[in-house]
Structures are given as structure tokens and as C-alpha cells.
Amino acid sequence: MATQSITIVRIYLRESEHLLNKIIDFLHNQEKVSGVTVFQGVMGFGSDGQIRTSHLLDLSMDLPLVVEFYDLPERIESIVNHLQNKMALSHIVSWQAESHLRL
Amino acid sequence: MATQSITIVRIYLRESEHLLNKIIDFLHNQEKVSGVTVFQGVMGFGSDGQIRTSHLLDLSMDLPLVVEFYDLPERIESIVNHLQNKMALSHIVSWQAESHLRL
């Protein structure tokens, strides 16, 4: 089984931050990472402690968003540095994984 | 790039277990973890083998839920012990990751 070491990155956001388009633009047009998936949570809370949920009849419900992508470990450092320092993102986690290659 | 070792935890549930509010209350009010995100799956099956999907016109469709959070490794053990032993949760996984810190 041929595998390649990769780093998976997850960025945690809230809808109200309105940062998603800027992040997608950066990853898609500037860094040209090979793929990105964005998930919307149905409930969450962050460091302010306020619980947000899609069950409330509240149009401003401000749900959590997670932007997930992976790339070669050596490419991740500069991408994450930019996301942190130029885009002020403060909830970014990453871990090592394997991508399974078809031969 | 400054990073901090963390442990990511994922708890797998089904809607019909009605455990979400109790878990959120524990993580939010008692353990005061810094953030939690809850995702709803569109399809899934568990150890009973029954497939559940949002494509069925079934009001009791009982979709999968995943509760995700992370914290320092030394805080995770007691949190997971409580989730297992006091709340009887049996599908919990965790892995090591890095949190990227803005300096």
C-alpha cells in the first residue's frame, strides 16, 4: 500500500466572522492546495462561552464552520503562517496523516 | 511557528440518544473546555448495523452526531473518564495534534 505523509489542517471559524471567502480565495488562488472541504456545525461554543445552535429560531445564529485541507508537510508551515499572521486566524490545528495513493 | 501539543477528541452519538445537551452542559459548564463543535452526519450506521440517512422521508431518521473538542493532553484523561463512566458514552476516539499559536 503506497502512502505519502501529509499534514491535515482544520481551521475553526464562526459564520459571523465572514472570513470564509477570504480563506478560500487564499487557499484556492494563491496557494493552489489540491482540495478544501468546509463543514458547518449544528452547534458549538468558543472561547467566549456562548453556545450557538441551529435549533434556535434565530436568523443570526452564527454557526461554527470548519475549513479542512491537507498538503505535504513542507508546504503547510508557510500556509499556516499566512493564515495566522495575515488573516489573524487563531483556531488552527494540524496533525500528521497518510494519503493513500493509487498506483 | 509556535505550536502546542493538544489532544483532539471525537464522540460519536445518534440523535435519538438525547445525550447532546448533557454532554455540552458538562464540557461547557463543568470542564469549561475552550471550544466544542457539533456536526450532524447525513448518513451513518453503528454497531447495530442499521443504516440511517437524511434521504429517507422519515421524521425519526435518527442521524449521527459528532461532538469534537480539543484541550491539553493532561486535561483530556479526566474529561474522557467522566464521559465514559458517568455518561456511559462508548464511542470516543482521540489523537494527538498541534494547536498553532499566534504570538
Next chain:
Amino acid sequence: MATQSITIVRIYLRESEHLLNKIIDFLHNQEKVSGVTVFQGVMGFGSDGQIRTSHLLDLSMDLPLVVEFYDLPERIESIVNHLQNKMALSHIVSWQAESHLRL
């Protein structure tokens, strides 16, 4: 805290590939993995670079899907080999984690 080493697998798809039922059938009926969760993304792009989003008023919006499951490391290799070679899936990642066991 009793834990068991597992491997978590994530398969990245698009709705338009119409592969989900075939994958679920394989994992559920043939491999009998103990659980699978399928998530739908709200936005994403893949190696073709085309951005897909649920915000567009487009019935053919072709959103991302992620199929997630875990099992013992020694079972994963043959499962992933089948997914790659018999089902032609090319976006599969995996990583090591711990399953927390109730005693």
C-alpha cells in the same frame, strides 16, 4: 484509562460521483466495519479547482461528501486497498488514534 489503537479513515467524494451507496454497501455488508459516518460539506473544491457551494441557487451543486470510519490498524489495509483498486477512490487519508474503551 483503557485504550485501543485504531486507524481513522476519511474518504473525500463529490455527490455527483454517485459512489456513496456502493461504498456504504461495501463497508456495511462485506467488511462489516463497526460504524461509518457520512458528512456533507457546505463548500469545497478538489483537484479540478472548481469551487462548489451550497450558497448557490443551483440544483446540481455537487457538494463534497466525507465518509469516515475507524477500525483496527490490521483490518484497514485490505479495506483501503479494495476502496482504491476495486472502487477507484483516489482521495483517502488515514491516521492513528485511540479508541477509549469502557471497562
